[in-house]
Amino acid sequence: MxxxxxxxxxxxxxxxxxxxxxxxxxxxxxxxxxxxxxxxxRTIAADDLVVMTLADGGQVIYQLAPDFAPVHVANIRQLVRSGYFDGAVILRVQDNYVVQWGRPDEDPTKPVGIDEHPPAEYDWPLKTLKFKPMPWRDAYARKAGHVASWPVATDGKSAWLVHCYGLIGVARDVAPDTGSSTQLYTVMGHAPRHLDRNLAVVGRIVAGMEYLTARPRGSEALGFYKTGPEQMKIVSARMAADLTAPEQPHWQxxxxxxxxxxxxxxxxxxxxxxxxxxxxxxxxxxxxxxxxxxxx
Amino acid sequence: MxxxxxxxxxxxxxxxxxxxxxxxxxxxxxxxxxxxxxxxxRTIAADDLVVMTLADGGQVIYQLAPDFAPVHVANIRQLVRSGYFDGAVILRVQDNYVVQWGRPDEDPTKPVGIDEHPPAEYDWPLKTLKFKPMPWRDAYARKAGHVASWPVATDGKSAWLVHCYGLIGVARDVAPDTGSSTQLYTVMGHAPRHLDRNLAVVGRIVAGMEYLTARPRGSEALGFYKTGPEQMKIVSARMAADLTAPEQPHWQxxxxxxxxxxxxxxxxxxxxxxxxxxxxxxxxxxxxxxxxxxxx
Structure with a gap:
C-alpha cells in the first residue's frame, strides 16, 4: 500500500x-x-502534425507552431515532404537536457527548396499575440501564460515560446545563424529556460515522447551518439495531412x-x-x- | 556545423x-x-553515500540528506545495512515524472529495525537553517536558494527541500502516512513542485541517473512495471562507508x-x-x- x-x-x-x-x-x-x-x-490541423517512425517501431507525433516560427515551420514541412528526414537519425540524447535528430554533419544529403537562412523567429511583439497570463510568478519572465494553448512568457514588450519538456526547437550554429530546421531537438528534463529567445521553438511532442527519452544516453560529449549503429534510424517522417485516411492520427x-x-x-x-x-x-x-x- | x-x-x-x-x-x-x-x-561523507548496483551493471550513487529528514534517512541507512534493498527492483518509470524503486507490495520481506512511522519531515522552521536565497523569483515560493548545497524554498516561515530533477523522496500511502523509506523515488522531468511539503525529500542522485531515466517506461498505469521480468533487479545497495577502500566512491x-x-x-x-x-x-x-x- x-x-x-x-x-x-x-x-x-x-x-x-x-x-x-x-x-x-x-x-x-x-x-x-x-x-x-x-x-x-482545439483540433490540431493535419498540416500541423508530423508522424515520425523510428527503426525500432516507435512512433513520435509532433505538432508544429506555424504562428510562432512560420519560416522555420515552412522549412520543416518542405523537409518532411521532400523525404529529407527519411533515413535521418537520433543524433543525441543528453540526460536532463535534449534529444536531437536529423542528419549527421557529414551526411551529403542536401535539403531542397528550403529557406537556408530564416529570420530569428525567437520572439514577437506581445501586442500581436492573444496572450493569456497565469496569475502566478515566473522565475524567468515578467509573466507566463498561454497563447492558443502554447506556453508563452513575456517581458511586457515581447513574448516567446518557452522551452518546456516536450517543446521542439531548431538546432543552429553560433549566432547570427538561426538554423534551417534540418536538425531539431526536444527538451527532456527540467526546462532549460536560458535557451528561450535564443533558438526558434517550432513545435511540441504530442505522442511517443518515451521513444526519444527512454533511449540510452549517447556515449560522446553532450550525449551525442557515435556515428553508426548507436544512432537510431528515422524510417520516415510524414505530414499527417499526406497520410491515407486510415493512417491519419487525430489529436486535440x-x-x-x-x-x-x-x-x-x-x-x-x-x-x-x-x-x-x-x-x-x-x-x-x-x-x-x-x-x-x-x-x- | x-x-x-x-x-x-x-x-x-x-x-x-x-x-x-x-x-x-x-x-x-x-x-x-x-x-x-x-x-x-564540500566532500560528501561516506556515511551519506549509497551505492546501488542494478542487475544490468548500472551503478547509481546517491547522497542522503540527514539534516532535513533524520528519521527517514536513519531508516534508509538501516534498510541498506540490513540488506533490505538487495533483491528489490525498479518498480516504476513514468515519463516526465519519477522513477520509483523498492520491494513490490506483495513481497513478504519485512524491514527490520526501522521506525515504521517517522514524523512528517517535510519542512523546517526557516530560522533553524542557514538559508542563502537566490536573487531571482520563484514560481512556487517566496524565495528559493540553498542550504549547505541543497535546493531549498521558503515561504518566509518554513523551508523545505525542492523536488528538483534527481532529488529523492520517500513514497508513502495517503496522509497522514509519512512513508518508512522502503520505497524511494527520484524526480526525472520538470520539477513536480506540487509534491514539495507533501513528501519527505531525503537525498539526491550524484551519479548514474541515466541508469534509471533511460529505462523503458512501465507499461502499467503511471509507469509501473508489470511484476516479473519488466522489473529490473537491484543487486545490492551499500553504504559507501561500509565498502572496502578500493571500492569506495569519493564525491564532492x-x-x-x-x-x-x-x-x-x-x-x-x-x-x-x-x-x-x-x-x-x-x-x-x-x-x-x-x-x-x-x-x-
Missing amino acids: KFWASIILTAALAGPAMAQDKPAEPPSPQDILDRSVPASW ILDSDTPTFDAWLKARANRSGAFFVKAAGALDVCNALPPVRTHP | KFWASIILTAALAGPAMAQDKPAEPPSPQDILDRSVPASW ILDSDTPTFDAWLKARANRSGAFFVKAAGALDVCNALPPVRTHP
Whole structure:
C-alpha cells in the first residue's frame, strides 16, 4: 500500500466525494478533463502534425507552431515532404537536457527548396499575440501564460515560446545563424529556460515522447551518439495531412482560452484529496502544458 | 556545423577571449568550476553515500540528506545495512515524472529495525537553517536558494527541500502516512513542485541517473512495471562507508556558501559567448543544482 501514485489514481477514478456529511472534494484535474465539453478542445490541423517512425517501431507525433516560427515551420514541412528526414537519425540524447535528430554533419544529403537562412523567429511583439497570463510568478519572465494553448512568457514588450519538456526547437550554429530546421531537438528534463529567445521553438511532442527519452544516453560529449549503429534510424517522417485516411492520427489539445482550462489550471495549482497535505497554490508554466487527447 | 551544442562545448573549452582588441568574455560556468579552489568543494561523507548496483551493471550513487529528514534517512541507512534493498527492483518509470524503486507490495520481506512511522519531515522552521536565497523569483515560493548545497524554498516561515530533477523522496500511502523509506523515488522531468511539503525529500542522485531515466517506461498505469521480468533487479545497495577502500566512491559538491558558487550562479543566469543572443538574467532553483565531481 505504499504506491502513493496508485492512490492518486484511485482517488482520481473515484471522483469527488458524494457523502452528505462532508463537503465535496474539489474536482481533480482529471475530473475536469473527464467532464469537459467538446468545445473546450482545439483540433490540431493535419498540416500541423508530423508522424515520425523510428527503426525500432516507435512512433513520435509532433505538432508544429506555424504562428510562432512560420519560416522555420515552412522549412520543416518542405523537409518532411521532400523525404529529407527519411533515413535521418537520433543524433543525441543528453540526460536532463535534449534529444536531437536529423542528419549527421557529414551526411551529403542536401535539403531542397528550403529557406537556408530564416529570420530569428525567437520572439514577437506581445501586442500581436492573444496572450493569456497565469496569475502566478515566473522565475524567468515578467509573466507566463498561454497563447492558443502554447506556453508563452513575456517581458511586457515581447513574448516567446518557452522551452518546456516536450517543446521542439531548431538546432543552429553560433549566432547570427538561426538554423534551417534540418536538425531539431526536444527538451527532456527540467526546462532549460536560458535557451528561450535564443533558438526558434517550432513545435511540441504530442505522442511517443518515451521513444526519444527512454533511449540510452549517447556515449560522446553532450550525449551525442557515435556515428553508426548507436544512432537510431528515422524510417520516415510524414505530414499527417499526406497520410491515407486510415493512417491519419487525430489529436486535440485543451483550448487555453476556455473556462475548462482555467478550472484545470486551478485544480493543478491546488491539489487536494486524500494524498495531499498542502497545496502548492501556484503553477509553473512548464507544469501547465495543456493536455492532449486523441480525437474522440 | 549545426551541432549547436558542440559549439557550446568548443566555446567552453576555448575559454575566455584573449584578443586585446575586444573585451574579454565573462567566464562560463565551466570556466568557473575549472578555476575553483579546493575549498569551494564540500566532500560528501561516506556515511551519506549509497551505492546501488542494478542487475544490468548500472551503478547509481546517491547522497542522503540527514539534516532535513533524520528519521527517514536513519531508516534508509538501516534498510541498506540490513540488506533490505538487495533483491528489490525498479518498480516504476513514468515519463516526465519519477522513477520509483523498492520491494513490490506483495513481497513478504519485512524491514527490520526501522521506525515504521517517522514524523512528517517535510519542512523546517526557516530560522533553524542557514538559508542563502537566490536573487531571482520563484514560481512556487517566496524565495528559493540553498542550504549547505541543497535546493531549498521558503515561504518566509518554513523551508523545505525542492523536488528538483534527481532529488529523492520517500513514497508513502495517503496522509497522514509519512512513508518508512522502503520505497524511494527520484524526480526525472520538470520539477513536480506540487509534491514539495507533501513528501519527505531525503537525498539526491550524484551519479548514474541515466541508469534509471533511460529505462523503458512501465507499461502499467503511471509507469509501473508489470511484476516479473519488466522489473529490473537491484543487486545490492551499500553504504559507501561500509565498502572496502578500493571500492569506495569519493564525491564532492560545490559548496553553496562560497564565492565560487555565487560566480557560477551568475554565469548560469547570464550565459554569454558566441552562441547566445540573449541572456536569461535569471535562474530557477532547479537549474541551480550545485555540480558534483569525483574527489580529485
